[in-house]
Amino acid sequence: MPIFRRPPTLAPLGEEGARAGGAAPVWGAVLDAAALARLAELDPKGKAGLVARVVTTYTQSLGKLLEQLTVARTAGDANALRHVAHTLKSSSASVGALQLSGLCADIERKVRDRQTDGLDAQLEEMLREGARVLAALRAGTAGPQRLS
Amino acid sequence: MNDTSSSAADVPATEDRPHVLLVDDDDVNLMLTAIALRERGFEVIEASGGEAALEQLEQIAPDLIVLDAMMPGIDGFETCQRLRHRAGYAQVPVLMLTGLDDDASIERAYSAGATDFFVKSMQWSLLAGRLRYMLRASRTRVELERSKFKLARAQDLARMGSFDWRRGNGLGHLWLSPEAMRVLGRGQAERVDVRGLLRMVGAAQRRGLIRMVSEVVAHNAVLATDVSVMLFDGRQRIIHVEAEAEFEHGHAVGYTGVFQDVTDRRVAEDRIRHLANFDALTGLPNRRQLIWRTERALEQARRLNHNAALLLIDLDRFKNVNDTLGHAAGDELLMEVARRLRACVRHSEQVMEGALEAAGSRSHRTLEAVGRLGGDEFVALLPEVGDEADAQRVAARVLESLREPIFVAGQECFCTASVGIAMFPRDGLNLVDLMRNSDVAMYAAKSAGRNVATAYSAHLGGRGRDKIELESHLHKAIEREELVLHYQPKIDVRSAKMVGVEALMRWQRGGVLVPPGDFIPLAEETGLIVPLSEWAVKEAARQARIWQQSFGFSDSIAVNLPSRLFERSDLVENIHQSVSAYGVPHKAIQLEITENNLMKDLHNVSLSLHRLNEIGVEISIDDFGTGYSSLAYLTTLPISELKIDRSFVRDLGITPQSSAVVSAIIALARSLGLRVIAEGVENLRQMEVLHRLGCVVMQGFLFSKPLPPDDLELWLQQTMLPRKAPWIGVVRDTDGSLPRLGRA
Numbered sequence: 001m002p003i004f005r006r007p008p009t010l011a012p013l014g015e016e017g018a019r020a021g022g023a024a025p026v027w028g029a030v031l032d033a034a035a036l037a038r039l040a041e042l043d044p045k046g047k048a049g050l051v052a053r054v055v056t057t058y059t060q061s062l063g064k065l066l067e068q069l070t071v072a073r074t075a076g077d078a079n080a081l082r083h084v085a086h087t088l089k090s091s092s093a094s095v096g097a098l099q100l101s102g103l104c105a106d107i108e109r110k111v112r113d114r115q116t117d118g119l120d121a122q123l124e125e126m127l128r129e130g131a132r133v134l135a136a137l138r139a140g141t142a143g144p145q146r147l148s
Numbered sequence: 149m150n151d152t153s154s155s156a157a158d159v160p161a162t163e164d165r166p167h168v169l170l171v172d173d174d175d176v177n178l179m180l181t182a183i184a185l186r187e188r189g190f191e192v193i194e195a196s197g198g199e200a201a202l203e204q205l206e207q208i209a210p211d212l213i214v215l216d217a218m219m220p221g222i223d224g225f226e227t228c229q230r231l232r233h234r235a236g237y238a239q240v241p242v243l244m245l246t247g248l249d250d251d252a253s254i255e256r257a258y259s260a261g262a263t264d265f266f267v268k269s270m271q272w273s274l275l276a277g278r279l280r281y282m283l284r285a286s287r288t289r290v291e292l293e294r295s296k297f298k299l300a301r302a303q304d305l306a307r308m309g310s311f312d313w314r315r316g317n318g319l320g321h322l323w324l325s326p327e328a329m330r331v332l333g334r335g336q337a338e339r340v341d342v343r344g345l346l347r348m349v350g351a352a353q354r355r356g357l358i359r360m361v362s363e364v365v366a367h368n369a370v371l372a373t374d375v376s377v378m379l380f381d382g383r384q385r386i387i388h389v390e391a392e393a394e395f396e397h398g399h400a401v402g403y404t405g406v407f408q409d410v411t412d413r414r415v416a417e418d419r420i421r422h423l424a425n426f427d428a429l430t431g432l433p434n435r436r437q438l439i440w441r442t443e444r445a446l447e448q449a450r451r452l453n454h455n456a457a458l459l460l461i462d463l464d465r466f467k468n469v470n471d472t473l474g475h476a477a478g479d480e481l482l483m484e485v486a487r488r489l490r491a492c493v494r495h496s497e498q499v500m501e502g503a504l505e506a507a508g509s510r511s512h513r514t515l516e517a518v519g520r521l522g523g524d525e526f527v528a529l530l531p532e533v534g535d536e537a538d539a540q541r542v543a544a545r546v547l548e549s550l551r552e553p554i555f556v557a558g559q560e561c562f563c564t565a566s567v568g569i570a571m572f573p574r575d576g577l578n579l580v581d582l583m584r585n586s587d588v589a590m591y592a593a594k595s596a597g598r599n600v601a602t603a604y605s606a607h608l609g610g611r612g613r614d615k616i617e618l619e620s621h622l623h624k625a626i627e628r629e630e631l632v633l634h635y636q637p638k639i640d641v642r643s644a645k646m647v648g649v650e651a652l653m654r655w656q657r658g659g660v661l662v663p664p665g666d667f668i669p670l671a672e673e674t675g676l677i678v679p680l681s682e683w684a685v686k687e688a689a690r691q692a693r694i695w696q697q698s699f700g701f702s703d704s705i706a707v708n709l710p711s712r713l714f715e716r717s718d719l720v721e722n723i724h725q726s727v728s729a730y731g732v733p734h735k736a737i738q739l740e741i742t743e744n745n746l747m748k749d750l751h752n753v754s755l756s757l758h759r760l761n762e763i764g765v766e767i768s769i770d771d772f773g774t775g776y777s778s779l780a781y782l783t784t785l786p787i788s789e790l791k792i793d794r795s796f797v798r799d800l801g802i803t804p805q806s807s808a809v810v811s812a813i814i815a816l817a818r819s820l821g822l823r824v825i826a827e828g829v830e831n832l833r834q835m836e837v838l839h840r841l842g843c844v845v846m847q848g849f850l851f852s853k854p855l856p857p858d859d860l861e862l863w864l865q866q867t868m869l870p871r872k873a874p875w876i877g878v879v880r881d882t883d884g885s886l887p888r889l890g891r892a
Contacts (some may be wrong), residue, residue, distance in 0.1 A: 035270075035289075038270055039180070039313065041271070042180065042183050042184055042187060043183070043187075049848050050183060052180060053179070054176060054180060057175050058175075058176045060175070061175045061176055066422050077753055078328065083220050084399070086218050087173065087174045087218075090173075090174060090176075090177055090268055091174050091176035091177055094176055094177060094270060095176065108247075
């Protein structure tokens, strides 16, 4: 007996995006469509406006973590660096910011293994990519349709 | 954000859904995981870090906990460790979320007490599946723990514990559960081996036990036996051992079973058996046990063709002891009597049901016993006697054993018995006949003056039946109006006047007048005395009214009442109603109570006496001087009159002691301001002595026997008025004037 209900088909992103307030095209530029589709799977009927809410949460979290990253980098706090990379790794993967997630995974491993090799350049790139994603998401959610 | 949880409207109600505490510092992951789990039927409580989670646990009790391993502050490992130390969280399943390639975290997770780990991913169904599996496992485990606990508890309550024994070198290996250790009175840390167990068994029993167990084990048979053991603390207990052989691959490897302390049950069983078969007071076999023994004895006597005897032993006047010295003293006396009677036969305390056959042809001898039927009735069962003379010899022993006084309640009591003997087969072939006939013989012994043994004979049987018949007729005597009162005048010898009468009950039965001695004791015995006495009071009141009208009778009619009537709360009311019904004053009725009766129940009677006195009913003490009583009551009870017992009157002028007693009574009465009257005055000499000693009111055949009411009137007219009696004029008023004529 199957325990879980599985949505029969994936909800098309366009529909989900439209329901979320028309920001989809902007997100699409930085977020992976497949990942977004998986998110939409969580809320098959779209009742909860889930994707939009996750993106909003991610946007807030991302902003906060990027600031922490800057501080940690300046202070040379390896633990803080690792924590930011770890957290951003999984949440970015969740929403489909795959490039950022990949960068985070590399950085996390390097910090854990105490490899400083090219770490700085990667941190630089992570900040840049993070800022790009953040800008794109903010542009998409800052409008009047932004969920409260 | 709350509406997220309602996205799955068709999942079970909140309380049926498993509660998950989800802990993750990453808001996105927290949110996503929560949504995914809610969607899959979980109730999710979110916590954004270790501190928050531990705080939450103060308020809620989740069914399981999902912890992100990597968190700032208190991380997942630390959180897990801490919550495991919380009361109630030792067993809650905890799932640790780790990174994909993080083997070190997995190790750490387990050592921190996590139940399982799960690699963070977006595979929500896998996560939910894992959680469900963990829940199920946890519930199964909890149930197992619970039933293990229940079993241990049940075993403890049942004073039971399990053991395992494995064959091995020497005596093999023994394993005892903690409960079994408790049964044996040992601590859990101690070790007990087979040798240790055997040492607990008494040496006498040990050899037999070893032989029996070896036999059982050799056949892989079921072991079930009760063993009497001495625990290490010295307590003697009975342990029930029950075990079955265990096999592995077809080979017997040992035994598994239980020990149970069955001492209490055994004791209770023995006690129940004893209570059912033995008299609680004396410890003798009771009626039930006697019947059982007698039936067995008769079976044997029939088979082996010999005589048996049943002796019914009834204590004489035991009721007096109970009544005067109290029930405690009565019980004490019965115990001593039981002890003495037991010594009169070859008394066997216990008869095992199975032992009878085993003991062979003389086994019925073990049935011999003295038992207590109840009250003051005992039975001696003699399962085999040569002839009646044998039974008589035992009866004589019984009487002899009671000859010595018994010391109870600080005084010596003489407690004789009357013994009735019935012989099998001569006087009856079965228990019922033998019991009845021994009863008949016993009553004959009582009639013969007590303290004797009488064997049954057919002639006695007739008298026994008479008695039963008498009793049943006495029951109907009142309604058939067969009872009458006769009246004996009380005379003031100075004035030659009748100053009152005593009413005496007679039973007119089919034209024959039954003497009071033949039915009053029976009435006392059966309790019929109560309605009889009540009738007597009413009848006396009626007579007082008739005489009042016919010759102006204004004295009292004295009615004898047994003490038990004085104990009745309705006595005063009854008397009041009786006199009211006939319109005579209360003082028309005087009550006589014997001194013995009064002393028996002084406490219960005194209230009634006071109330009666208040309404004008006078109390007279009958048979005064015969009781062994303190005279103190005379000053505290409202008594009007003392009646000197006829035995003193009879001996007046014959023995100097009797006149000493009489003058003492008179002096006593005078000093207390009581009237004194002499009963049983039969001749002039007695009258003269009494008068000289200062007693002027008398009653007796010298004046008149008890008369039916009409005859009394006649007697007054024909004897008193004409002053024709020989006693009139013999004595003079102390004031010297001539005796006056009877009152108008």
